Amino acid sequence: xxxxxxxxxxxxxxxxxxxxxxxxxxxxxxxxxxxxxxxxxxxxxxxxxxxxxxxxxxxxxxxxxxxxxxxxxxxxxxxxxxxxxxxxxxxxxxxxxxxxxxxxxxxxxx
Amino acid sequence: xxxxxxxxxxxxxxxxxxxxxxxxxxxxxxxxxxxxxxxxxxxxxxxxxxxxxxxxxxxxxxxxxxxxxxxxxxxxxxxxxxxxxxxxxxxxxxxxxxxxxxxxxxxxxxxxx
Numbered sequence: 001x002x003x004x005x006x007x008x009x010x011x012x013x014x015x016x017x018x019x020x021x022x023x024x025x026x027x028x029x030x031x032x033x034x035x036x037x038x039x040x041x042x043x044x045x046x047x048x049x050x051x052x053x054x055x056x057x058x059x060x061x062x063x064x065x066x067x068x069x070x071x072x073x074x075x076x077x078x079x080x081x082x083x084x085x086x087x088x089x090x091x092x093x094x095x096x097x098x099x100x101x102x103x104x105x106x107x108x109x110x
Numbered sequence: 111x112x113x114x115x116x117x118x119x120x121x122x123x124x125x126x127x128x129x130x131x132x133x134x135x136x137x138x139x140x141x142x143x144x145x146x147x148x149x150x151x152x153x154x155x156x157x158x159x160x161x162x163x164x165x166x167x168x169x170x171x172x173x174x175x176x177x178x179x180x181x182x183x184x185x186x187x188x189x190x191x192x193x194x195x196x197x198x199x200x201x202x203x204x205x206x207x208x209x210x211x212x213x214x215x216x217x218x219x220x221x222x223x
Binding site: 004041058098101 | 114116146152153155159198200208210211214216
């Protein structure tokens with residue numbers, strides 16, 4: 001049984017560009033959450049998708065948007081990248097209170 | 111004041127030592143308490159989950175919750191070099207069937223042979 005997968009593993013973007021990150025949840029899980037983890041910090045909740053709808057959102061600007069597909073996979077889009085967006089972006093596949101995290105995508109904005 | 115406070119360490123111990131990791135929190139609505147382990151360049155991995163006050167044991171790991179003091183702990187017995195990682199505490203409330211955890215910043219643990 002494949003766990004949570006994310007792509008790409010890492011990427012480098014220039015300030016002002018746009019980026020799309022992808023996530024596939026664990027088999028049978030229909031809820032996906034996205035987190036931003038800055039260096040030396042705990043993960044910060046961005047938003048959660050369930051049944052292709054954004055169910056809950058953390059304290060992140062509208063530059064951060066997402067999508068969930070019928071097969072439960074999900075995308076995170078970030079527009080107008082800032083240097084401060086450099087972080088590890090984690091996707092979590094959710095089953096009630098348990099969050100199963102993927103390996104993350106390391107984004108560097110220069 | 112952050113909702114969840116956790117000392118970042120690093121905490122360095124010899125192999126075989128008992129490790130104590132702690133978090134305090136301010137939101138009395140938190141109902142679910144979790145500990146995650148995160149190795150370098152990896153995503154967090156759920157170690158322990160507790161709901162009520164008291165102790166929960168799983169192998170070498172014991173999670174302890176004291177809701178009256180808003181304090182949770184994770185104890186690791188007979189620590190091994192492979193336990194070297196960052197340990198994140200997390201806690202959540204139930205909101206419409208959704209459990210969004212609030213994480214501490216993590217404590218870096220180093221177990222040296």
